Amino acid sequence: xxxxxxxxxxxxxxxxxxxxxxxxxxxxxxxxxxxxxxxxxxxxxxxxxxxxxxxxxxxxxxxxxxxxxxxxxxxxxxxxxxxxxxxxxxxxxxxxxxxxxxxxxxxxxxxxxxxxxxxxxxxxxxxxxxxxxxxxxxxxxxxxxxxxxxxxxxxxxxxxxxxxxxxxxxxxxxxxxxxxxxxxxxxxxx
Amino acid sequence: xxxxxxxxxxxxxxxxxxxxxxxxxxxxxxxxxxxxxxxxxxxxxxxxxxxxxxxxxxxxxxxxxxxxxxxxxxxxxxxxxxxxxxxxxxxxxxxxxxxxxxxxxxxxxxxxxxxxxxxxxxxxxxxxxxxxxxxxxxxxxxxxxxxxxxxxxxxxxxxxxxxxxxxxxxxxxxxxxxxxxxxxxxxxxxxxxxxxxxxxxxxxxxxxxxxxxxxx
Numbered sequence: 318x319x320x321x322x323x324x325x326x327x328x329x330x331x332x333x334x335x336x337x338x339x340x341x342x343x344x345x346x347x348x349x350x351x352x353x354x355x356x357x358x359x360x361x362x363x364x365x366x367x368x369x370x371x372x373x374x375x376x377x378x379x380x381x382x383x384x385x386x387x388x389x390x391x392x393x394x395x396x397x398x399x400x401x402x403x404x405x406x407x408x409x410x411x412x413x414x415x416x417x418x419x420x421x422x423x424x425x426x427x428x429x430x431x432x433x434x435x436x437x438x439x440x441x442x443x444x445x446x447x448x449x450x451x452x453x454x455x456x457x458x459x460x461x462x463x464x465x466x467x468x469x470x471x472x473x474x475x476x477x478x479x480x481x482x483x484x485x486x487x488x489x490x491x492x493x494x495x496x497x498x499x500x501x502x503x504x505x506x507x
Numbered sequence: 508x509x510x511x512x513x514x515x516x517x518x519x520x521x522x523x524x525x526x527x528x529x530x531x532x533x534x535x536x537x538x539x540x541x542x543x544x545x546x547x548x549x550x551x552x553x554x555x556x557x558x559x560x561x562x563x564x565x566x567x568x569x570x571x572x573x574x575x576x577x578x579x580x581x582x583x584x585x586x587x588x589x590x591x592x593x594x595x596x597x598x599x600x601x602x603x604x605x606x607x608x609x610x611x612x613x614x615x616x617x618x619x620x621x622x623x624x625x626x627x628x629x630x631x632x633x634x635x636x637x638x639x640x641x642x643x644x645x646x647x648x649x650x651x652x653x654x655x656x657x658x659x660x661x662x663x664x665x666x667x668x669x670x671x672x673x674x675x676x677x678x679x680x681x682x683x684x685x686x687x688x689x690x691x692x693x694x695x696x697x698x699x700x701x702x703x704x705x706x707x708x709x710x711x712x713x714x715x716x717x718x719x720x721x722x723x
Contacts (some may be wrong), residue, residue, distance in 0.1 A: 487622060
């Protein structure tokens with residue numbers, strides 16, 4: 318498995334391109350904008366783009382979907398039913414999928430948005446706007462913040478320390494580091 | 508991506524190599540529990556020595572001492588909990604690499620280009636990153652002593668809860684760089700665009716409102 322990182326310079330969101338080299342298949346996570354590089358990767362790598370995984374329905378993470386669907390026949394996996402037109406798969410709660418020859422676990426972690434989903438492939442968590450390096454995603458109110466922190470603690474911090482965190486914005490991190498240095502999930506919030 | 512075979516160990520496995528000397532993904536043990544520690548260490552050192560472009564190497568927990576990484580390119584490598592002692596490098600290039608909880612001591616990494624990397628919880632003692640591009644990097648929980656980021660581009664990087672002692676950020680681009688809750692002793696930001704950096708999440712105490720703490 319190889320993961321390629323693409324920065325969407327318009328909204329500073331991170332897009333990830335996950336490739337299963339053996340199966341010659343790929344997934345794209347949060348296609349905020351489809352650029353030439355991404356298309357090149359698919360075409361020159363002779364890859365089949367199988368699905369787009371959406372961590373939540375905010376424009377900076379989904380704007381590229383329309384372009385992608387024009388070019389490729391892909392399935393969209395998201396928790397927001399509005400987001401994906403057919404063919405789409407609405408994710409509920411937690412579970413596991415088998416996509417592009419890889420096991421993809423998903424966890425519902427609401428708070429930043431009601432439809433926030435975290436995907437795990439191998440030992441990498443794609444956290445969207447739930448957990449970033451050192452901070453958590455923005456929330457609209459204290460209740461949402463408490464819900465988000467609770468979800469992060471119970472579902473994400475339960476992962477092993479060296480699990481890599483690849484967020485929707487900002488640099489990467491690891492669960493061990495977040496548990497120790499994230500200023501929003503420190504114990505002052507009970 | 509696999510976990511160490513040793514019962515109860517939750518660390519990821521070291522990279523192993525096939526007969527052609529290329530990295531294969533199905534290693535079996537982490538460095539601590541590897542039955543042939545010296546042998547695998549030599550293989551990894553040799554691989555780095557003989558390759559300029561290193562992709563997907565997992566060397567977590569290993570010690571690298573006195574080696575020259577000049578012009579090496581690392582992509583998607585895992586160096587968590589590694590020790591880097593007396594490393595010399597110019598024009599080191601790295602993308603999507605993790606150096607979490609690694610210790611760097613007496614290292615010269617001048618003019619490096621390290622983007623989308625994580626140094627969370629790392630310790631820098633006498634480390635020079637002078638003239639480097641360190642964009643979109645995570646330095647949360649960093650402990651830096653007598654180290655230099657002078658003349659570097661730290662755009663969109665994060666130094667959350669970092670402990671900085673006798674460390675300089677002179678003439679740096681710190682636009683969008685986050686320095687929440689840092690502890691600093693004798694730290695210089697001279698000639699850096701600190702107006703563009705973010706030092707305080709809550710803003711001035713005057714604007715925090717009543718009873719900002721403990722609401723939740």
